[in-house]
Amino acid sequence: MSEKNELILAIETSCDETAAAVVQGGTKLRSNVVATQMEIHQKFGGVVPEVASRHHIEQITIVMEQALYEADVSIDDIDAVAVTEGPGLVGALLVGVNAAKALAYAHGKPVIGVHHIAGHIYANRLEKEFEFPLLSLVVSGGHTELIYMEQHGEYEIIGETRDDAAGEAYDKVAKALNLPYPGGPQIDRLAQLGEDTYQFPRSYLEEGSYDFSFSGLKTSVINKLHQLRQKGDEIDRENVAASFQESVIDVLVDKTYQAAVDYNVKQLIVAGGVSANQTLRRRMERRFADTDVELAIPPLYLCTDNAAMIGAKASIKYHQQNYASLDLNANPGLMM
Amino acid sequence: MNVLAIDTSNQPMSVALLKDQQLAAELTVNVKRNHSIQLMPAIDYILNQAGLLPKDLNLIAVAEGPGSYTGLRIGMTTAKTLAWTLNLPIVAISSLEMLAANLMYHNSYICPFFDARRGNVYTGLYKATQGKIEQVEDDFNTAMEEWLDELKALNEPIWFISSTDHSFDHIIKDKLGEHAILIKHSLNFPKAGVLASLALECDPTPVHELKPQYHRMVEAEAKWLEQNQKR
Numbered sequence: 001m002s003e004k005n006e007l008i009l010a011i012e013t014s015c016d017e018t019a020a021a022v023v024q025g026g027t028k029l030r031s032n033v034v035a036t037q038m039e040i041h042q043k044f045g046g047v048v049p050e051v052a053s054r055h056h057i058e059q060i061t062i063v064m065e066q067a068l069y070e071a072d073v074s075i076d077d078i079d080a081v082a083v084t085e086g087p088g089l090v091g092a093l094l095v096g097v098n099a100a101k102a103l104a105y106a107h108g109k110p111v112i113g114v115h116h117i118a119g120h121i122y123a124n125r126l127e128k129e130f131e132f133p134l135l136s137l138v139v140s141g142g143h144t145e146l147i148y149m150e151q152h153g154e155y156e157i158i159g160e161t162r163d164d165a166a167g168e169a170y171d172k173v174a175k176a177l178n179l180p181y182p183g184g185p186q187i188d189r190l191a192q193l194g195e196d197t198y199q200f201p202r203s204y205l206e207e208g209s210y211d212f213s214f215s216g217l218k219t220s221v222i223n224k225l226h227q228l229r230q231k232g233d234e235i236d237r238e239n240v241a242a243s244f245q246e247s248v249i250d251v252l253v254d255k256t257y258q259a260a261v262d263y264n265v266k267q268l269i270v271a272g273g274v275s276a277n278q279t280l281r282r283r284m285e286r287r288f289a290d291t292d293v294e295l296a297i298p299p300l301y302l303c304t305d306n307a308a309m310i311g312a313k314a315s316i317k318y319h320q321q322n323y324a325s326l327d328l329n330a331n332p333g334l335m336m
Numbered sequence: 337m338n339v340l341a342i343d344t345s346n347q348p349m350s351v352a353l354l355k356d357q358q359l360a361a362e363l364t365v366n367v368k369r370n371h372s373i374q375l376m377p378a379i380d381y382i383l384n385q386a387g388l389l390p391k392d393l394n395l396i397a398v399a400e401g402p403g404s405y406t407g408l409r410i411g412m413t414t415a416k417t418l419a420w421t422l423n424l425p426i427v428a429i430s431s432l433e434m435l436a437a438n439l440m441y442h443n444s445y446i447c448p449f450f451d452a453r454r455g456n457v458y459t460g461l462y463k464a465t466q467g468k469i470e471q472v473e474d475d476f477n478t479a480m481e482e483w484l485d486e487l488k489a490l491n492e493p494i495w496f497i498s499s500t501d502h503s504f505d506h507i508i509k510d511k512l513g514e515h516a517i518l519i520k521h522s523l524n525f526p527k528a529g530v531l532a533s534l535a536l537e538c539d540p541t542p543v544h545e546l547k548p549q550y551h552r553m554v555e556a557e558a559k560w561l562e563q564n565q566k567r
């Protein structure tokens with residue numbers, strides 16, 4: 001295998017997906033296996049960490065085997081093993097971290113620890129090469145961040161949520177509308193059928209800030225629903241979903257656009273689970289259509305949690321020989 | 337036959353290596369530190385001491401629980417992955433049986449237990465006969481007081497062994513008096529060498545099917561079941 005064509009087996013278990021993938025040279029997807037637990041957690045209305053951990057350990061060797069099989073390679077062909085070391089659920093992360101270390105140790109391969117959010121950004125490298133400087137909007141159940149990058153491995157967080165993550169607000173509003181978990185896709189689906197009739201507030205915070213805040217919006221949606229229910233008025237769920245979604249997306253798109261202009265970036269990457277949202281994708285495309293900024297949104301299967309993105313990020317660390325040692329631990333609060 | 341054995345069920349961590357069926361190295365550490373940090377370097381250390389490489393191994397043994405959920409998963413994930421990728425058979429043995437086996441030449445009843453908080457324990461009942469250990473009562477999770485009442489009814493001497501703590505010493509003595517023998521002097525700690533030897537006599541489990549034996553449902557699952565049975 002030539003230097004730039006290295007094969008990395010990557011593992012991701014930070015939340016409720018047990019995933020393994022083989023990535024070649026940081027940009028080529030050889031296999032991408034995801035065992036999702038979504039249905040298992042659905043009955044609890046959210047991810048139960050201990051349940052997630054118990055499923056990860058049952059799936060982990062099966063998923064790794066499948067990833068090698070689908071890539072049509074053996075472990076001897078693999079140059080390094082990469083794994084999400086954080087942030088995430090500690091018990092869940094531990095399964096991936098220990099599997100990665102054991103696998104690498106057994107064959108004398110290096111282990112590479114990867115930051116989960118960096119992985120989400122690097123998912124895009126499997127589609128399009130990075131153009132620096134770039135801006136990335138990371139939106140998921142746990143994150144809403146604007147990250148500026150001048151080169152590989154350098155992250156400047158220029159904006160972040162001060163309270164709820166966007167995905168979290170989606171889940172909570174979905175719950176208030178009695179929609180099943182996970183709420184994001186459900187709200188997006190309903191919103192397609194409704195209109196912004198409720199005009200919920202948009203929180204831009206102080207002038208010039210790239211930070212976000214969604215808890216006020218969430219509260220006003222919940223209060224509105226409460227009011228309507230008390231008065232016995234009919235609730236138009238489609239319009240509530242559309243109105244809520246418009247408020248979230250207006251702010252996401254406006255702030256991202258402003259930051260992209262201010263920082264004069266060449267590329268904008270939208271990453272994380274919420275980037276699967278159809279309306280967000282459409283609105284971003286429209287807003288950036290007439291600009292010089294190249295918009296990059298990974299395909300749906302690379303937006304949600306997966307191990308390919310971990311392999312893509314690990315490639316950079318592989319070439320820097322930035323390896324972890326055998327005492328690598330899960331780090332649920334890992335900073336970028 | 338070279339056997340690597342791993343136990344991270346509770347605070348003590350023990351790893352051992354049999355080389356040609358003989359104990360070559362054993363390392364037991366009982367400090368408050370994450371097993372995820374300690375385990376792999378410990379395995380590397382004992383393999384080095386014995387002059388073996390991972391590919392020289394023939395069998396993996398692992399303590400399957402009960403114990404700390406996180407601890408169990410660290411040991412089990414490591415053992416499973418090693419067995420899977422090196423294409424080795426893997427034997428899982430009860431963490432309680434492994435501890436009871438410290439006393440396998442004592443020809444008596446042995447009650448190993450781990451603290452499961454709020455007066456509860458993970459425990460089981462074993463009987464040793466001339467170096468053979470057999471299970472009399474399955475491993476389970478129970479209130480210590482009720483368990484002791486059951487054991488009292490046996491009306492026989494019982495050796496109590498626990499690595500986790502000694503907060504139950506009083507109640508054991510109160511309930512069983514002369515019939516209770518409490519194991520101390522470091523003999524109450526798990527020894528992975530014992531685990532490795534036990535594994536030589538057991539059938540392996542298909543690696544993908546292996547999971548820890550928690551002996552306790554996840555709280556959210558228990559609640560969910562309770563609510564959905566009421567309806």
Ligand SMILES: [Zn+2]
Nearest residue numbers: 116140273305
């Ligand atoms: Zn994620």
